[in-house]
Amino acid sequence: MAFRLKLVPEKTTFDFFRHQKLTFGFSVVMVLASLVLVLTMGLNLGIDFRGGTTIRTEADQTEPVDIGAYRQAIAPLDLGDVLITQVYDPNFRADQKVVTIRIQAQDGQEAISPDTQAKVLESLKSVNKDIKIVATESIGPKVSGELIWTAIWSVLAAVAAILIYIWLRFEWQFSVGAVAALIHDVTVTVGIFALFQIKFDLSIIAALLTILGYSINDTVVVFDRLRENLVKYKKMPLREVMNLSVNETLSRTVMTSGTTLLALISLLVLGGDVIRNFVFAMTWGVIVGTYSSVYVAKNIVLFIGLDRNKEKKDPSEKFFDKTDVATD
Amino acid sequence: MLHISLWKRVLILIIVLIGVVFAAPNIFYNRVEGHNDAVAAAAKGESLTPEQQAAQAGWPDWLPSDIVNLGLDLRGGAQLLAEVNVGEVYKARVDALWPEFRKALAAERGTLGSIRRLNADPGVLRIQIGNADQIAEAQKIAETLNNPVSSLTGVGQKTLAITTEGKQLIIQLSDAEKAATDDRTMQQSLEIVRRRIDAAGTREPTIVREGADRILIQVPGASSAQEIKQLIGTTAKLTFNSVIGTSSNPNEAVGSDQEILPSADQKGLYYILDSLPVVTGEDLTDARPDTDQNGYPAVAFRFNASAARTFGDYTQNNIGKPFAIVLDNKVISAPTIQSHIAGGSGIITGRFTVKEATDLALLLRAGALPASMTFLEERTIGPELGADSIAAGKMAAAVGAVLVVVFMIASYGTFGVFASLALAINIALIFAILSVIGGTLTLPGIAGIVLTMGTAVDANVLVFERIREELRNQQKAKAARAIELGYERAMSAIVDANVTTFLTAVILFVLGAGPVRGFAVTFLIGIITSVFTAIWVTRLFVSIWFARRRPRELVL
Numbered sequence: 001m002a003f004r005l006k007l008v009p010e011k012t013t014f015d016f017f018r019h020q021k022l023t024f025g026f027s028v029v030m031v032l033a034s035l036v037l038v039l040t041m042g043l044n045l046g047i048d049f050r051g052g053t054t055i056r057t058e059a060d061q062t063e064p065v066d067i068g069a070y071r072q073a074i075a076p077l078d079l080g081d082v083l084i085t086q087v088y089d090p091n092f093r094a095d096q097k098v099v100t101i102r103i104q105a106q107d108g109q110e111a112i113s114p115d116t117q118a119k120v121l122e123s124l125k126s127v128n129k130d131i132k133i134v135a136t137e138s139i140g141p142k143v144s145g146e147l148i149w150t151a152i153w154s155v156l157a158a159v160a161a162i163l164i165y166i167w168l169r170f171e172w173q174f175s176v177g178a179v180a181a182l183i184h185d186v187t188v189t190v191g192i193f194a195l196f197q198i199k200f201d202l203s204i205i206a207a208l209l210t211i212l213g214y215s216i217n218d219t220v221v222v223f224d225r226l227r228e229n230l231v232k233y234k235k236m237p238l239r240e241v242m243n244l245s246v247n248e249t250l251s252r253t254v255m256t257s258g259t260t261l262l263a264l265i266s267l268l269v270l271g272g273d274v275i276r277n278f279v280f281a282m283t284w285g286v287i288v289g290t291y292s293s294v295y296v297a298k299n300i301v302l303f304i305g306l307d308r309n310k311e312k313k314d315p316s317e318k319f320f321d322k323t324d325v326a327t328d
Numbered sequence: 329m330l331h332i333s334l335w336k337r338v339l340i341l342i343i344v345l346i347g348v349v350f351a352a353p354n355i356f357y358n359r360v361e362g363h364n365d366a367v368a369a370a371a372k373g374e375s376l377t378p379e380q381q382a383a384q385a386g387w388p389d390w391l392p393s394d395i396v397n398l399g400l401d402l403r404g405g406a407q408l409l410a411e412v413n414v415g416e417v418y419k420a421r422v423d424a425l426w427p428e429f430r431k432a433l434a435a436e437r438g439t440l441g442s443i444r445r446l447n448a449d450p451g452v453l454r455i456q457i458g459n460a461d462q463i464a465e466a467q468k469i470a471e472t473l474n475n476p477v478s479s480l481t482g483v484g485q486k487t488l489a490i491t492t493e494g495k496q497l498i499i500q501l502s503d504a505e506k507a508a509t510d511d512r513t514m515q516q517s518l519e520i521v522r523r524r525i526d527a528a529g530t531r532e533p534t535i536v537r538e539g540a541d542r543i544l545i546q547v548p549g550a551s552s553a554q555e556i557k558q559l560i561g562t563t564a565k566l567t568f569n570s571v572i573g574t575s576s577n578p579n580e581a582v583g584s585d586q587e588i589l590p591s592a593d594q595k596g597l598y599y600i601l602d603s604l605p606v607v608t609g610e611d612l613t614d615a616r617p618d619t620d621q622n623g624y625p626a627v628a629f630r631f632n633a634s635a636a637r638t639f640g641d642y643t644q645n646n647i648g649k650p651f652a653i654v655l656d657n658k659v660i661s662a663p664t665i666q667s668h669i670a671g672g673s674g675i676i677t678g679r680f681t682v683k684e685a686t687d688l689a690l691l692l693r694a695g696a697l698p699a700s701m702t703f704l705e706e707r708t709i710g711p712e713l714g715a716d717s718i719a720a721g722k723m724a725a726a727v728g729a730v731l732v733v734v735f736m737i738a739s740y741g742t743f744g745v746f747a748s749l750a751l752a753i754n755i756a757l758i759f760a761i762l763s764v765i766g767g768t769l770t771l772p773g774i775a776g777i778v779l780t781m782g783t784a785v786d787a788n789v790l791v792f793e794r795i796r797e798e799l800r801n802q803q804k805a806k807a808a809r810a811i812e813l814g815y816e817r818a819m820s821a822i823v824d825a826n827v828t829t830f831l832t833a834v835i836l837f838v839l840g841a842g843p844v845r846g847f848a849v850t851f852l853i854g855i856i857t858s859v860f861t862a863i864w865v866t867r868l869f870v871s872i873w874f875a876r877r878r879p880r881e882l883v884l
Contacts, residue, residue: 138706203847216825216829256785259732264782
């Protein structure tokens with residue numbers, strides 16, 4: 001017998017509905033808490049959505065960065081709201097000190113004027129004459145306003161597309177369950193961003209949409225098995241069929257989430273600070289997405305109930321030639 | 329049937345092989361890039377330096393040489409999003425109509441009475457006639473100058489919207505014509521931006537239209553957005569106008585055919601000019617830096633034949649009068665016409681530095697932008713940051729790949745090896761497709777590939793788990809049957825799962841901008857290739873392995 005790593009035993013009989021009230025209640029509390037967090041603390045919107053300028057500076061120095069000195073150097077320029085943060089990354093050299101400076105959108109101009117940028121650099125040279133500007137981004141209020149709407153639209157469009165697809169391939173109850181799970185995932189992820197005040201920019205929207213894709217992928221696999229089992233065990237109560245389906249697909253769920261997390265965590269640790277927030281959102285999303293496909297989506301379907309007497313053919317037959325499948 | 333028909337095997341192998349061959353140039357990125365640059369330079373007719381010749385020889389011509397385009401975040405460079413103020417063109421168009429209308433209406437002065445242009449909003453021509461009761465007649469005459477719109481969408485519509493108000497004719501561009509004009513303005517702006525950036529000699533810039541009135545400009549390797557902004561932010565609209573007088577009051581009232589413009593180098597000096605130019609920069613056939621008779625930098629120019637004639641006639645008739653050279657609404661110089669200038673060439677002086685003269689010549693050669701631009705977004709990424717990002721991304725991808733492979737082999741043994749091989753092929757295919765379609769790899773794109781690595785094994789996992797189940801459920805089932813059933817039964821889950829992921833990726837691509845789109849492209853390609861490799865490539869491996877080993881019992 002060859003060695004096989006098996007994270008999940010061959011046959012499991014977990015009762016995923018035993019703590020139904022607890023898990024579902026937990027999800028509801030998480031979603032509500034996220035909403036409260038977003039409303040009270042707000043999101044730390046990046047310049048993509050607020051307009052403004054980000055300047056990334058780098059200096060070769062072993063002594064720690066004096067943010068106060070940076071602030072003092074820039075203050076005379078009278079640029080309004082200026083946020084200065086030091087960037088830490090395990091991949092940096094010991095003498096590599098990186099700072100990002102975020103400047104609010106300036107009145108009456110779309111993108112920051114080059115001379116403002118030159119002045120900032122000039123002022124910073126008084127702190128350390130070797131400071132270099134390694135990247136600048138400047139986004140006018142016009143574009144940032146549009147970007148917010150595009151972002152909202154794209155998340156809504158993705159949810160709608162998924163809703164319709166699941167509805168066509170399964171039954172409407174499934175599609176409601178899947179979408180509830182998606183909303184859960186997105187809300188909880190946004191909540192985490194509000195809680196830790198992590199910068200929320202355009203790339204985070206991409207991460208959110210990827211989470212949608214990943215989470216639905218997971219949910220669909222469970223649903224697919226559920227549909228199959230519903231045909232197979234016509235007399236078994238819905239709750240048990242669901243439990244059976246989750247148990248049967250559990251080892252796949254763990255394997256896939258496991259490999260994805262392995263890949264994402266290496267990116268999180270080694271991928272550099274530029275995409276860290278983006279990768280963090282995805283990593284968190286994979287965890288939440290896996291949880292929600294097991295604990296949220298099905299609960300909703302169970303709650304709504306399925307009309308099982310309706311004779312329903314497996315719609316997948318329309319798509320694939322299954323003539324050589326053994327009928328057992 | 330575990331057996332895969334021969335033609336399918338061949339087809340799968342061919343696709344994999346093509347994928348590997350087309351992905352290969354990316355392994356020798358710098359060498360191939362040097363080769364491509366040298367080839368491009370040779371194609372432009374430049375003579376190659378010895379280094380360039382060496383670079384060209386560095387990669388064989390018969391091998392594919394498409395490489396993934398590295399995004400600005402990886403390579404460093406500048407990006408600008410410019411909005412073209414398309415509305416500005418309406419004013420110029422409408423202003424140019426006035427002489428024509430004046431002429432047509434003046435011919436009927438007997439019935440219409442006096443004809444006068446009134447001040448109006450930009451882009452609107454208001455003409456007042458003396459006899460209010462003849463306004464219908466005036467409109468009829470005006471309509472004779474109205475032409476049908478020459479665009480596909482505007483068929484059956486007229487260029488101008490001519491309405492009346494009391495004894496005034498109000499003439500402006502019709503909506504259809506405005507749309508057609510906007511489109512032309514954009515085309516022209518794109519072309520001119522491209523020419524200016526090309527002339528500055530940077531490599532492979534991306535200049536694309538975005539939405540109705542925007543242009544996205546990406547210049548890899550540019551050290552700052554500021555540089556590019558200076559180059560393309562200038563309209564370079566050059567006109568030669570007759571001077572009516574000078575003034576020190578910028579708000580002095582001038583006639584409706586006149587305009588008042590500041591001097592470029594003398595503060596407080598304003599010129600009153602005839603707003604209809606004698607000739608414009610569009611009539612230039614050449615412009616190059618030169619020096620004037622005193623040895624100061626200047627720009628020498630040459631007109632085309634018809635403008636040369638107009639210019640010649642004008643100078644002949646206006647000897648001794650000043651003549652303004654106007655660039656972007658500033659009078660750069662107003663020399664007095666000394667003699668008849670025939671032949672259509674001359675020089676522009678204006679206290680330039682050598683660099684200013686060179687830049688101006690370049691701008692004039694490339695042509696004027698039809699409208700000015702507002703910059704909505706600017707990004708500059710230093711090359712060092714890009715290099716750091718590539719290094720970090722490569723490292724993370726390599727570690728991620730090793731972890732995934734170890735995990736898969738530990739879990740599924742031989743089948744895990746097949747899945748890992750398929751994963752490698754999958755990544756090769758992603759790079760091959762990106763290279764061939766000229767896609768751009770960005771930092772989020774690398775994240776997309778890493779995510780694909782994680783999910784690409786999903787389809788395999790679905791199949792393998794299903795095979796395990798079949799092996800458990802039907803103890804007597806032969807290994808071959810279990811594998812077959814595993815593939816068949818996992819199919820519907822694979823398709824459903826990937827179609828939904830695909831949908832979100834498509835939405836990401838369509839609605840996304842910038843980094844989101846870069847991520848969406850790799851993610852989309854990744855979904856397609858991972859389904860292919862999971863369903864066909866691993867299956868082919870399994871089938872070949874099975875045919876050789878013929879295991880009685882399958883351990884999975």
